[in-house]
Amino acid sequence: MKALYRRYRPKTLSEVVGQKQITDVLERAIQNDRIAHAYLFIGPRGTGKTSVARILAHEVNGFPYELEDDYIDIIEIDAASNTGVDNIRELREKANIAPAKGKYKVYIIDEVHMLSKSAFNALLKTLEEPPAHVIFIMATTEKHKVPVTILSRSQVFQFRLADPGTMFDHLKHICKQEQLDIADDALQLVVQRGGGSYRDSLSLLEQVSTLSEQTVTAEIITNALGLPQHEALQQLLFHYKNNNILEVRNHIAELANQGVKAELVAEELIRAITADPEPALLPLLDRLTKIEPNSSYAEVKLLLALSQFSRTDTQNNFTPPVQSAATPIIQTKTSAASATAGPTISAPLPATRPAATPTTPTATTNKQPATTAAQNSAPIKTNASGAEIWQQIHQAIGNQAKQLNSFLKNSDYVLKDGVFKIYTRSDFKKRQFEKKRDIIAAVIPEQYKLEISDETLERDSELAAIADLMGGGEEIEINE
Numbered sequence: 001m002k003a004l005y006r007r008y009r010p011k012t013l014s015e016v017v018g019q020k021q022i023t024d025v026l027e028r029a030i031q032n033d034r035i036a037h038a039y040l041f042i043g044p045r046g047t048g049k050t051s052v053a054r055i056l057a058h059e060v061n062g063f064p065y066e067l068e069d070d071y072i073d074i075i076e077i078d079a080a081s082n083t084g085v086d087n088i089r090e091l092r093e094k095a096n097i098a099p100a101k102g103k104y105k106v107y108i109i110d111e112v113h114m115l116s117k118s119a120f121n122a123l124l125k126t127l128e129e130p131p132a133h134v135i136f137i138m139a140t141t142e143k144h145k146v147p148v149t150i151l152s153r154s155q156v157f158q159f160r161l162a163d164p165g166t167m168f169d170h171l172k173h174i175c176k177q178e179q180l181d182i183a184d185d186a187l188q189l190v191v192q193r194g195g196g197s198y199r200d201s202l203s204l205l206e207q208v209s210t211l212s213e214q215t216v217t218a219e220i221i222t223n224a225l226g227l228p229q230h231e232a233l234q235q236l237l238f239h240y241k242n243n244n245i246l247e248v249r250n251h252i253a254e255l256a257n258q259g260v261k262a263e264l265v266a267e268e269l270i271r272a273i274t275a276d277p278e279p280a281l282l283p284l285l286d287r288l289t290k291i292e293p294n295s296s297y298a299e300v301k302l303l304l305a306l307s308q309f310s311r312t313d314t315q316n317n318f319t320p321p322v323q324s325a326a327t328p329i330i331q332t333k334t335s336a337a338s339a340t341a342g343p344t345i346s347a348p349l350p351a352t353r354p355a356a357t358p359t360t361p362t363a364t365t366n367k368q369p370a371t372t373a374a375q376n377s378a379p380i381k382t383n384a385s386g387a388e389i390w391q392q393i394h395q396a397i398g399n400q401a402k403q404l405n406s407f408l409k410n411s412d413y414v415l416k417d418g419v420f421k422i423y424t425r426s427d428f429k430k431r432q433f434e435k436k437r438d439i440i441a442a443v444i445p446e447q448y449k450l451e452i453s454d455e456t457l458e459r460d461s462e463l464a465a466i467a468d469l470m471g472g473g474e475e476i477e478i479n480e
Contacts, residue, residue: 005202008174009051011065016055017170017198018162019048025157026056035060035104036155037130040112040146041139043159046197049139052159053108056137061102073099076108085118092126095134104135112138113145120147127153161196164188170198171205180209185218192271193225228260233272236265236306241280245307252303262298266291266305279404279432384445386415392443397436404432412457420448423457430454 010016013023029035039056041049057074058065077091091107099105109115115123127136127150138154140146162170168191175182182190182205190208194201208221222229232255239247255265266288273281273288287305291298384392390413397404412423422440424430433440433452441450 003203004174004178004206005199006067008202009067010048010055011067013052013055013059016048016052018166019052019159022052022157022159026052030056030059035135037134038127038136038154039138040151040154040156041137041159042143042156043141044161044197045141046199046201047159047161048198049159050108050110053110053137053139057106057108057135060104060106060135061099063102071101073102073104074106074108076110079109079111079114083114083116083119085116085122088115088119088122088126092122095126096131099133104133106135106137109136109138111140112150113140113142120150124149124153162198162201163196164191167191167194167196167198167201171201174202174205178209180205180216181214182209182216183218186216186221189218189221189227193227226259226261226264228255228265228268230272233265233268236269237272237281240284240306248306249303252299252306256299262302263291263293263295266298266302279407386413386420389413389415389420389444389448393440396439396443404436407432414457415448418448419451420444421451421453423453423455425454425456427454 013027016023039053041053043049054074054076055065057063058071061071061073063069063071063074077087095105095107097105123136124147126134130136136154138146138150143151168187171187171190174180175187186208187205190201190204194204208216208224211220211224221227232251236248236251239245239251252262252265256262270285270288273285284305287308288302291301291305295301394408397408407424407429411425411429414421414423422433424433430452437450437452440452444450
């Protein structure tokens with residue numbers, strides 16, 4: 001009995017699913033007798049490149065298409081096992097012979113990127129001056145390995161992976177035809193695991209259809225394939241966001257005891273995050289993609305990936321530098337005595353050290369720590385400088401909206417004319433800041449108006465260079 005993907009392989013261009021942008025063009029070309037001498041089909045595996053190549057080869061010759069037929073005028077070549085220049089030279093010699101039955105002699109070259117450099121050069125000579133009765137249909141999953149000279153002499157078609165809706169409808173139709181009893185949520189899981197590949201999805205459907213004599217459910221498929229339950233994934237992400245490394249470790253160990261591989265956990269976490277992205281989860285994606293199938297110490301890598309955010313967040317929950325290299329220069333005024341000394345740049349404030357302890361005991365008793373104000377989101381003193389306000393915003397955000405910490409580091413500010421303006425540099429970041437406007441506004445003195453912009457601050461290059469060199473500072477306006 002044939003496999004599902006073979007039984008449901010299309011035999012005409014109209015039967016091809018999900019590649020209408022290609023089949024429509026090819027159908028018009030056949031109807032108008034405007035056939036090119038070379039085609040290059042590019043796309044991921046299982047998207048129908050070889051199937052469409054075979055259909056095209058039959059239809060240009062008017063041959064009826066059956067999966068097992070064999071026409072002398074349709075020659076299929078696997079470039080992976082025929083990579084040498086001698087193979088292509090033999091092809092060129094036979095190409096000059098007229099077709100036996102059809103109008104065209106069609107060469108289908110699969111995985112064409114596997115040809116050697118000399119073989120490509122030999123093929124190029126035929127493509128430059130092809131016999132009128134010859135058509136080349138080449139297929140590849142790796143366009144970047146095909147020489148530009150071949151690309152420029154071919155009609156290139158890009159095959160796409162199926163979108164989930166199209167694949168679900170296609171599998172649903174096949175289930176009805178085959179009388180397979182599979183629940184919709186289970187079928188959605190097959191669609192997800194198939195990754196948009198028609199061949200992979202049909203192979204997986206055939207595999208799971210035998211798991212139960214009754215209705216195949218998502219739980220049955222999850223257990224059979226060794227996939228983590230949705231609830232387990234959500235628990236992992238919850239503990240990751242809340243810096244609970246101990247629970248993260250326990251959940252990974254529990255999944256391992258259930259026979260769920262760490263690589264599959266990483267893969268499913270990637271799917272879950274990309275389906276519903278959150279700023280706090282985006283740094284995790286990069287680390288998860290490095291956990292490859294059959295990776296050594298996969299469980300350790302997964303634990304490190306899920307605990308790195310917690311460790312980084314703990315380090316980032318600090319009082320940020322008052323002035324950093326990216327901090328804009330702020331306009332202030334000095335006394336006349338300072339002006340006579342000429343233009344100056346104030347020394348940078350300490351990056352992380354707290355202010356020196358006053359020698360007068362009463363001063364020490366009366367002064368409140370900066371963290372108390374930040375924690376309570378209380379406005380700071382009315383004569384605060386822009387740097388002090390910026391520091392308080394860092395502390396408030398760090399305590400109440402930690403996911404914005406990274407955004408703050410790449411943002412700028414200016415305090416001018418009674419307005420404290422934050423330059424977020426992007427519309428997305430601006431929207432995130434607007435959601436936490438109340439936290440930011442709570443630490444800004446009442447006489448200042450808060451503005452949040454998606455613009456990028458333009459700074460004076462010479463003054464900015466001096467300030468950056470010294471680790472920050474303020475521009476001093478000179479009174480002459």
